[in-house]
Every structure is written in structure tokens, then in C-alpha cells.
Amino acid sequence: MLEIKNLQVRLEDEDKQILKGVDLTVEAGKVHAIMGPNGSGKSTMSYVLSGRDGYQVTGGSATMDGEDLLEMEPEARAAAGLFLAFQYPVEIPGVGNMTFLRTALNAQRKARGEEEISAGDFLKLVREKAKTLKIDAEMLKRPVNVGFSGGEKKRNEILQMAVLEPKMCILDETDSGLDVDAMKLVADGVNALRDKGRAFLVITHYQRLLDHIKPDVVHIMADGRIIKTGGPELALEVEENGYADILREKA
Amino acid sequence: MMAAPKRNDAARLEATEARIAALDLPKGGFTAPARAAALARFREMGLPGRRDEYWRWTDPALFAGVEPQLGDAFRVDKPIFEGRDKVRLVFVDGVYDAAASDDPAIAGVEIARLAEADRADIHWAKALYGALEADGQVPVERPFAALNTATATEGLLIRVTGKAARPLHISYRQSATNSDVVLHHVVRLEKGAELTLLETGTPGARSNVVMEVEVGEAARFHHLRPQGRALDRAMITHLFARVAEGALFKSFTLTANGRMTRNEAVIRIAGDGAVAHIAGAALGDGVDGPYHHDDTIFIDHGAEDCESRQVFKKVLKNGAHGIFQGKILVRPGAQRTDGYQISQSLLLDEDSQFLAKPELEIYADDVKCSHGSTTGAIDETALFYLRSRGVPRADAEALLVLSFVADAIAEIENAEFAADIEARIEDWLARRKH
Numbered sequence: 077m078l079e080i081k082n083l084q085v086r087l088e089d090e091d092k093q094i095l096k097g098v099d100l101t102v103e104a105g106k107v108h109a110i111m112g113p114n115g116s117g118k119s120t121m122s123y124v125l126s127g128r129d130g131y132q133v134t135g136g137s138a139t140m141d142g143e144d145l146l147e148m149e150p151e152a153r154a155a156a157g158l159f160l161a162f163q164y165p166v167e168i169p170g171v172g173n174m175t176f177l178r179t180a181l182n183a184q185r186k187a188r189g190e191e192e193i194s195a196g197d198f199l200k201l202v203r204e205k206a207k208t209l210k211i212d213a214e215m216l217k218r219p220v221n222v223g224f225s226g227g228e229k230k231r232n233e234i235l236q237m238a239v240l241e242p243k244m245c246i247l248d249e250t251d252s253g254l255d256v257d258a259m260k261l262v263a264d265g266v267n268a269l270r271d272k273g274r275a276f277l278v279i280t281h282y283q284r285l286l287d288h289i290k291p292d293v294v295h296i297m298a299d300g301r302i303i304k305t306g307g308p309e310l311a312l313e314v315e316e317n318g319y320a321d322i323l324r325e326k327a
Numbered sequence: 328m329m330a331a332p333k334r335n336d337a338a339r340l341e342a343t344e345a346r347i348a349a350l351d352l353p354k355g356g357f358t359a360p361a362r363a364a365a366l367a368r369f370r371e372m373g374l375p376g377r378r379d380e381y382w383r384w385t386d387p388a389l390f391a392g393v394e395p396q397l398g399d400a401f402r403v404d405k406p407i408f409e410g411r412d413k414v415r416l417v418f419v420d421g422v423y424d425a426a427a428s429d430d431p432a433i434a435g436v437e438i439a440r441l442a443e444a445d446r447a448d449i450h451w452a453k454a455l456y457g458a459l460e461a462d463g464q465v466p467v468e469r470p471f472a473a474l475n476t477a478t479a480t481e482g483l484l485i486r487v488t489g490k491a492a493r494p495l496h497i498s499y500r501q502s503a504t505n506s507d508v509v510l511h512h513v514v515r516l517e518k519g520a521e522l523t524l525l526e527t528g529t530p531g532a533r534s535n536v537v538m539e540v541e542v543g544e545a546a547r548f549h550h551l552r553p554q555g556r557a558l559d560r561a562m563i564t565h566l567f568a569r570v571a572e573g574a575l576f577k578s579f580t581l582t583a584n585g586r587m588t589r590n591e592a593v594i595r596i597a598g599d600g601a602v603a604h605i606a607g608a609a610l611g612d613g614v615d616g617p618y619h620h621d622d623t624i625f626i627d628h629g630a631e632d633c634e635s636r637q638v639f640k641k642v643l644k645n646g647a648h649g650i651f652q653g654k655i656l657v658r659p660g661a662q663r664t665d666g667y668q669i670s671q672s673l674l675l676d677e678d679s680q681f682l683a684k685p686e687l688e689i690y691a692d693d694v695k696c697s698h699g700s701t702t703g704a705i706d707e708t709a710l711f712y713l714r715s716r717g718v719p720r721a722d723a724e725a726l727l728v729l730s731f732v733a734d735a736i737a738e739i740e741n742a743e744f745a746a747d748i749e750a751r752i753e754d755w756l757a758r759r760k761h
Binding site for chain 2: 187
């Protein structure tokens with residue numbers, strides 16, 4: 077599904093290399109987790125994959141089902157099935173959550189040459205998805221993320237994911253700022269979307285999210301590279317010993 | 328009280344006298360004394376110039392000249408507020424068009440044409456015509472408003488005695504490329520009366536529109552003014568209002584396109600517990616033609632426990648110019664005044680310009696007043712967020728523009744009219760996509 081080869085990225089505005097050759101393959105139907113200390117390049121990778129400005133790719137490649145992601149506009153990546161759940165979802169005053177979602181869904185459909193969804197079908201779809209995430213009608217009516225609590229914002233991200241039905245989902249520290257109950261809701265939402273045709277890349281600092289979203293593969297990232305890959309037990313090791321041991325091992 | 332005589336240099340005197348000499352002054356009628364006084368005011372003030380404090384950022388030349396600059400009308404595809412329940416009265420090149428208008432009958436409202444009523448000796452509007460305009464000349468002079476009072480022959484005299492059964496819609500259409508329109512409306516809401524007044528379109532190639540509104544005790548007045556989309560327009564408007572105890576005054580203006588538009592307002596909050604809100608959204612893209620938009624607002628708090636809001640948003644692109652000059656005056660004794668003013672611009676490129684002059688002048692000690700002014704570009708993070716969900720860049724930008732003007736739109740209480748205004752903004756944005 078997602079194939080990253082020797083990806084090297086630096087910041088556009090300052091002379092700083094963030095990714096120094098990342099190799100990563102995520103297969104359809106799998107959940108991969110990336111853990112790593114602050115500043116290791118995890119979020120940068122998620123932004124580069126989804127097409128945010130401000131980064132310069134200096135080497136390597138990233139493809140999704142063989143398509144070159146790095147050549148595409150962000151909206152084209154989304155239409156091709158890539159989704160990034162933001163660490164800090166953005167507030168957009170004056171634009172209703174429903175309007176936003178419908179605009180996004182129809183734009184993606186149009187880009188794929190599909191029919192736009194009717195207002196009635198859309199309403200039905202959103203209501204059904206919102207219910208499992210405990211998002212009420214009032215929250216759907218409000219402007220995008222405005223006045224939402226941290227937990228509500230993250231649930232809203234997962235709602236967008238559920239409605240847009242991407243095939244490659246990247247979750248950037250979706251657990252940050254969540255209490256246990258909120259984390260469980262979010263994890264349930266993600267687990268409901270697990271499917272043999274869909275892959276996940278879960279970026280997190282802590283093991284606790286991975287108690288709820290069980291990964292198939294865990295990678296440790298440090299200083300712009302994947303330095304270790306293993307099974308779920310690797311996350312437990314980090315939880316117990318921190319990153320120090322792994323970093324020392326590699327040094 | 329007139330402002331101190333000043334600066335009446337030879338050039339100003341000459342230009343003013345030339346303008347007066349070219350006027351076709353109406354004679355007789357109940358307005359005669361008010362017109363004579365207004366002409367005297369205008370003569371004393373003279374035409375404004377760039378050195379006058381409130382004209383530093385807007386060139387009055389297009390309003391001041393003896394002849395109007397020619398301008399084409401905008402070809403209206405679908406009129407705004409079409410299909411809404413209302414009574415529409417039409418002015419073509421500033422002249423009432425009975426054939427194009429609805430029957431001017433609304434329960435709770437008396438409507439007369441200035442052109443006809445002026446022949447009557449006694450009329451309720453006699454005490455009001457030119458009165459709020461004259462009162463609005465202090466502390467800042469507004470010569471074009473005095474010129475309007477002196478010369479207007481058309482306009483509506485609207486007296487609201489109860490809850491108006493339907494909104495009243497004044498619809499302007501331009502037909503001739505050289506139409507030089509002067510319109511003067513007088514509105515009086517009696518105690519407890521209610522009216523929604525829609526004022527749409529561009530009256531002429533050059534337009535000078537004055538509206539005087541007396542909002543009686545506990546009355547409610549809603550004013551919605553999408554000013555049309557004429558590219559060549561030179562339009563100056565003055566809204567003079569006096570708001571009595573417990574009354575509500577709300578005005579919203581949408582200005583899309585326009586070479587030169589200046590909207591002035593003087594709102595006197597005269598009774599305790601009154602509320603006055605004035606808001607506007609202005610959209611200009613220099614690709615369509617020169618764009619200059621100016622809001623010059625004065626809110627005068629002269630009573631206790633009153634609230635005022637000014638919410639102005641401007642979206643500017645390709646060398647468009649936006650001006651905001653807004654002042655809140657809180658007089659001695661106007662305790663517990665709650666006044667707020669915000670003016671913001673969204674610059675869609677680096678060629679456009681927004682100039683703002685917010686002013687607060689407060690003489691009471693127990694008040695809550697603040698103002699803010701910002702200028703910014705499209706938020707790149709928000710833009711990326713929308714695009715990452717699959718919304719193409721141009722659509723994402725349009726959504727963010729709607730987001731930017733949302734606070735001003737929120738000032739419109741009627742949801743249907745607000746939706747119409749929003750749709751008009753969406754249309755404007757859609758035409759900008761390439």
C-alpha cells in the first residue's frame with residue numbers, strides 16, 4: 077500500500093535535514109505504529125506524505141499503490157485515498173462541520189469521476205458514523221472544531237476518516253491530549269475501520285494508544301531514520317525502558 | 328453648532344461654488360426650509376479635499392466633480408432576495424418606477440414618495456427631513472450629505488406605526504451610463520414599531536444616497552444593504568440614525584466590486600438600553616477594475632446601559648483598497664456602555680491595501696469598550712487542512728473567505744436573508760476561480 081524508500085527531507089526555510097533516509101513499507105490490512113522521541117521526524121514524515129508546504133524532499137520516494145505521492149497536490153493525495161488525522165486539528169470559524177465534510181467528500185468523488193452524494197444520503201451516512209463516535213447533532217452543526225474540546229477534535233478527525241473512507245490512514249499523535257475515555261472512543265472508531273483493504277500508520281509517543289489499537293508492526297524512529305522494527309512487544313519494551321536502551325544499542 | 332471655520336482656500340471655494348452653480352435646486356414644498364439650510368451648510372463647509380482628516384485615504388474627486396464619470400450598469404443575472412416575501416419598490420436611475428414596483432402597501436407602514444409628498448404643506452417628515460443629517464455634521468463634517476439634502480427630489484418617506492407585515496425592499500437599477508443620482512429617504516419607526524428594510528443595487532453611475540432613520544422607543548429596525556456589483560460605480564452613502572430608549576438598530580452592508588464606494592454612518596444612541604449594530608463585508612478584486620471601499624462610522628453613546636457593535640470585514644485582491652474609519656464616542660454619563668468595534672481585512676495577495684483608523688473617545692468611567700483591527704493573509708495551516716481532506720485549493724480558499732466574513736454575516740438576524748447574502752458572496756468567489 078504505502079512504500080517509502082530512502083526518504084530524505086529538509087526544511088525549506090532553514091538548513092536542517094529532518095529525514096535522513098526513511099525506509100518503510102505498510103501493507104494493506106495492517107496497522108503499523110511509529111514511535112520515537114520528540115524531534116525524531118515522525119510528524120514531518122506525516123506532513124511530507126500528505127503534501128504540506130515548507131519541506132523539501134532531497135532524495136528517495138514515497139508511493140501509494142505505485143502512485144508517486146510526492147508529485148501530487150494534497151487534494152489529489154486525499155482523493156487517491158490518503159488521510160492524515162492531525163495532531164492539532166484546525167478550527168475554521170463560520171464553516172459548518174457538515175458543510176465542510178460534504179464539500180470534502182464531493183470534491184474527492186468528483187476527482188475520482190464519481191457522482192456527488194445527495195444531501196439525504198450524506199446526512200444518513202454522517203449520522204450513522206457519528207453515532208458510533210458519540211458525536212451528537214449539535215456538534216455536527218457547529219463550525220469546524222470551533223469550541224471543541226481536545227477529545228471532540230480528535231473524534232471529529234476520526235469521523236472525517238470514517239466518512240471519507242480512505243485506504244491509507246495516518247494518525248499523528250491522535251492520543252495527545254486525550255483522557256482514557258476519549259482515547260477509548262477514538263480507538264474504537266479506528267478499530268471499526270480496520271479492514272483488509274485499508275492500512276494504518278499510527279504515530280505516537282506512548283504505548284498506551286497501542287493497547288487499544290493493536291499494531292501488527294512497530295517501528296522506532298530516531299534522528300530521521302527508522303532504527304528498529306519489531307512486533308507489538310517492541311512498544312512494551314519502550315514503555316518499560318524508554319528509548320535510551322534502543323538508542324544506545326544503535327549508537 | 329458648526330465646526331470651526333478653517334482652510335477655505337480659494338480652490339475649495341471655487342470648486343464648491345462651481346458645483347452649486349451647476350445644481351438644479353428644487354423649489355417650494357415642505358422641505359424648502361431644510362433644503363435652504365442644507366445648502367448654506369454645504370456652502371460653508373465646502374467640498375472636501377485630501378487634506379481633510381477623514382478624506383486622507385479616499386479621494387473625493389469622483390463625488391465632487393460637476394459631472395459624473397460614465398459607468399456601465401452591472402448586468403444582473405439573478406436579483407438578490409428573489410423569491411422572498413417582501414414588497415419591492417424600484418428606482419431606475421434614481422427615479423421611482425411604478426410599473427416595475429409592487430403595490431406600495433404594507434400593513435403597519437405608510438409609504439410616500441418624496442417627489443409627491445413634497446407638495447404637501449404639512450407632513451410628518453417635515454420635522455425629520457435633513458434634521459438627522461444636520462445633527463450628523465458634528466464633530467465631523469459630511470458635505471456630500473448636506474449637498475444631498477439640498478438637492479434630493481426622490482426618495483421614500485416611510486413611517487412605521489406597528490409591526491410591518493412584510494419587509495420593504497428598495498431596489499435600485501441603473502439604466503443610463505451617465506446617471507447622476509441623488510436619493511434621500513426618511514424613515515421613522517414609532518414606539519414599538521418594527522421594520523426590515525432591504526436596500527439593494529447601485530442607483531446610478533454616480534450615486535449619493537442619504538437615509539435618515541428615527542428609531543422610536545422599543546422599536547426595532549433591520550437594514551440590509553447589498554450594494555450591487557457595478558464595477559464603475561462612484562457611490563457615497565450616509566446613514567443617519569437616532570436610536571431611542573430600548574430600541575434596536577441593525578444595519579448590514581455587502582459591497583462587491585466598485586471603483587469608489589464610501590459608506591458613512593452616524594448613529595446616535597439617545598435612549599437608555601438601546602442597541603445599535605452596524606456591520607459590513609466588502610469584496611474587491613482589482614482584476615475586474617479599480618476597487619476602493621471606505622467605511623466611515625461614528626457611534627455616539629449618549630445614554631446609559633447601551634450596546635454598540637461595529638463588525639467590518641474586507642476581502643481584497645489584486646490592488647484593491649479598503650478603508651475603515653470607525654469611532655466610538657461615549658459621552659459623560661453614558662454609564663455601563665458596552666461598545667465593541669472590529670475591522671479586519673483578508674489580503675489575498677501582496678498588492679492590496681487596507682488602512683484602518685479605529686478611535687475611542689470615552690468620557691464616562693463605568694464602560695466596557697474595545698476595538699481591534701487586523702490585516703492578514705489566508706491561513707496556510709487551515710488551507711492545508713482543507714486540501715488534505717480533498718478540497719481543491721480554489722475551493723478551500725473560498726471556504727476560508729466565507730469563514731473570514733462569517734462574524735459580519737452573523738450580524739444578520741434573518742436566516743433566509745443571511746443565506747442570500749452568503750450565496751451572493753459564494754457567487755462572487757466562484758467567479759474568481761480559474
